[in-house]
Amino acid sequence: MNFNPVTPEILDVLRGIVGDDALSTAASELDLHARDQSHYAPHRAEVVVFPTTAQQIADILRAANDARIPVTPWGVGTGLEAGSIPLFGGISLSLERMAKIVAIHADDFQVTVQPGIGHKDLNAELARHGLFFPPDPGANASVGGMLANNAAGIRTVKYGASKDNVLQMQVALADGRLIRVGSRSVKQSAGYDLLHLFVGSEGTLGVITEATLKLVPVPAHISAVVAAFPTVSQAVETVVAVRGAGLDPAALEFVDAAHAVMLSQSDGVELSAHPHVFMEFHAAHNATLEAGLASVREICAEMGALNVRATTDTAERKKLWHARHHSYEIMVRSHPDKQFYIMDVAVPISAYPELIAYVEALTAERSIKAYMIGHAGDGNIHVEFPYATDAEDAKMKQANHDIVLKALALGGTCTGEHGVGVGKARYLREEHGEGLDVMRALKQTLDPNGILNPGKIFVAEESD
Numbered sequence: 001m002n003f004n005p006v007t008p009e010i011l012d013v014l015r016g017i018v019g020d021d022a023l024s025t026a027a028s029e030l031d032l033h034a035r036d037q038s039h040y041a042p043h044r045a046e047v048v049v050f051p052t053t054a055q056q057i058a059d060i061l062r063a064a065n066d067a068r069i070p071v072t073p074w075g076v077g078t079g080l081e082a083g084s085i086p087l088f089g090g091i092s093l094s095l096e097r098m099a100k101i102v103a104i105h106a107d108d109f110q111v112t113v114q115p116g117i118g119h120k121d122l123n124a125e126l127a128r129h130g131l132f133f134p135p136d137p138g139a140n141a142s143v144g145g146m147l148a149n150n151a152a153g154i155r156t157v158k159y160g161a162s163k164d165n166v167l168q169m170q171v172a173l174a175d176g177r178l179i180r181v182g183s184r185s186v187k188q189s190a191g192y193d194l195l196h197l198f199v200g201s202e203g204t205l206g207v208i209t210e211a212t213l214k215l216v217p218v219p220a221h222i223s224a225v226v227a228a229f230p231t232v233s234q235a236v237e238t239v240v241a242v243r244g245a246g247l248d249p250a251a252l253e254f255v256d257a258a259h260a261v262m263l264s265q266s267d268g269v270e271l272s273a274h275p276h277v278f279m280e281f282h283a284a285h286n287a288t289l290e291a292g293l294a295s296v297r298e299i300c301a302e303m304g305a306l307n308v309r310a311t312t313d314t315a316e317r318k319k320l321w322h323a324r325h326h327s328y329e330i331m332v333r334s335h336p337d338k339q340f341y342i343m344d345v346a347v348p349i350s351a352y353p354e355l356i357a358y359v360e361a362l363t364a365e366r367s368i369k370a371y372m373i374g375h376a377g378d379g380n381i382h383v384e385f386p387y388a389t390d391a392e393d394a395k396m397k398q399a400n401h402d403i404v405l406k407a408l409a410l411g412g413t414c415t416g417e418h419g420v421g422v423g424k425a426r427y428l429r430e431e432h433g434e435g436l437d438v439m440r441a442l443k444q445t446l447d448p449n450g451i452l453n454p455g456k457i458f459v460a461e462e463s464d
């Protein structure tokens with residue numbers, strides 16, 4: 001890809017759009033925006049720009065497009081697939097200064113926000129209205145970054161992913177047009193679904209400058225269940241059984257034995273050295289929860305659970321879930337000398353036991369150190385590989401490749417929630433076939449000069 005450098009003249013144009021104090025070429029700022037939370041190597045932009053309005057974003061894109069300068073949107077950099085790394089330099093477009101709530105439409109269960117707001121910060125504000133935005137990637141990701149990646153997380157099994165919780169967006173296109181996609185009406189049937197074209201497009205088709213999100217009432221009653229099982233297959237079959245019983249869990253998570261040991265050693269929560277299933281249920285009435293818990297206990301007992309801890313008490317629930325919520329930090333803390341690669345695949349729920357058995361056998365056969373933790377209720381697993389040496393790196397990459405192919409063979413996807421970014425681009429042909437050509441045609445239509453987040457979603461050999 002041929003791009004032009006950011007010259008002093010271009011910097012003047014950008015200053016003219018955003019002002020002197022909303023642009024930086026300082027090494028510290030470039031470094032801060034050169035890496036996300038993934039294992040991929042950092043790469044600096046030539047300038048970081050901090051717009052404060054949608055019109056500024058549109059003007060920046062028009063100028064960059066005219067000058068053939070790449071633009072990589074930056075939410076808060078918690079991505080795990082290098083999505084916000086400016087691989088070709090150019091402009092890192094930071095949405096950090098666009099973090100306002102524009103309007104709360106409480107009667108419609110909706111909120112309109114700027115893209116840079118953290119979903120946790122948003123939910124803290126919405127709690128005053130008894131409402132919340134359910135998608136929850138563990139980190140305090142920005143709403144724009146979540147929509148761009150179609151992020152999901154622990155509560156997706158009940159409330160859906162980011163794509164299911166957005167109604168309308170404003171998007172700035174590469175040529176400087178600002179368009180609205182979707183509607184504030186919950187039912188929408190007017191023409192092509194452009195809203196969901198931009199959701200999950202990872203900043204490669206446009207920049208999300210505003211979003212109207214769907215909200216749900218904060219549940220009045222919440223219960224938690226943590227159950228240990230003698231084998232992985234019993235734990236995973238329990239996940240399928242709970243889904244099959246129509247119990248509508250709000251979270252249904254699988255944690256393998258190695259991870260359970262690490263969590264209990266570091267977090268003080270007592271988990272035995274066995275595979276565990278973590279569950280959460282939401283209800284308007286406590287009696288509904290208690291009835292549900294009785295059924296869950298029965299299912300766990302039938303599946304041979306070694307022990308089941310269940311509670312409707314808030315403090316006890318938070319204690320039980322604390323380790324799961326902080327598993328990433330605990331894992332990193334427990335391996336100070338290692339880097340981590342967190343892989344992400346998803347399959348239909350009926351194929352989940354086979355996928356997990358495959359990962360277990362593969363890592364055992366090849367003596368690969370790995371932890372499994374997953375949003376099991378959605379058929380989604382993360383295999384976490386600690387590594388330090390080149391040999392470990394090579395083994396881990398091969399394992400990652402084989403697991404992705406297995407997930408695809410089982411009718412799944414190469415990424416359930418982390419997005420394509422750099423690492424999953426090579427699997428899109430296998431997953432989408434000629435559909436990938438349609439994606440490329442859409443990219444060509446909306447961004448003919450390829451300035452928007454180049455190097456992501458499409459691999460180089462696919463480009464001509």
Ligand SMILES: Cc1cc2nc3c(=O)[nH]c(=O)nc-3n(C[C@H](O)[C@H](O)[C@H](O)COP(=O)(O)OP(=O)(O)OC[C@H]3O[C@@H](n4cnc5c(N)ncnc54)[C@H](O)[C@@H]3O)c2cc1C
Nearest residue numbers: 075076077078079083137141142144145148151152203208
């Ligand atoms: C501890 C931890 C746990 C995580 N758990 C989960 C999880 O459970 N589920 C999950 O889905 N993810 C998870 N993630 C990954 C991450 O939080 C998500 O990918 C999230 O969507 C990234 O948001 P961000 O604001 O950090 O975006 P960034 O990382 O800054 O950017 C992500 C992508 O979005 C693009 N982008 C950002 N803002 C915009 C915008 N306004 N318009 C257009 N494009 C934009 C960027 O260019 C990039 O391609 C986890 C990450 C960590 C560190």
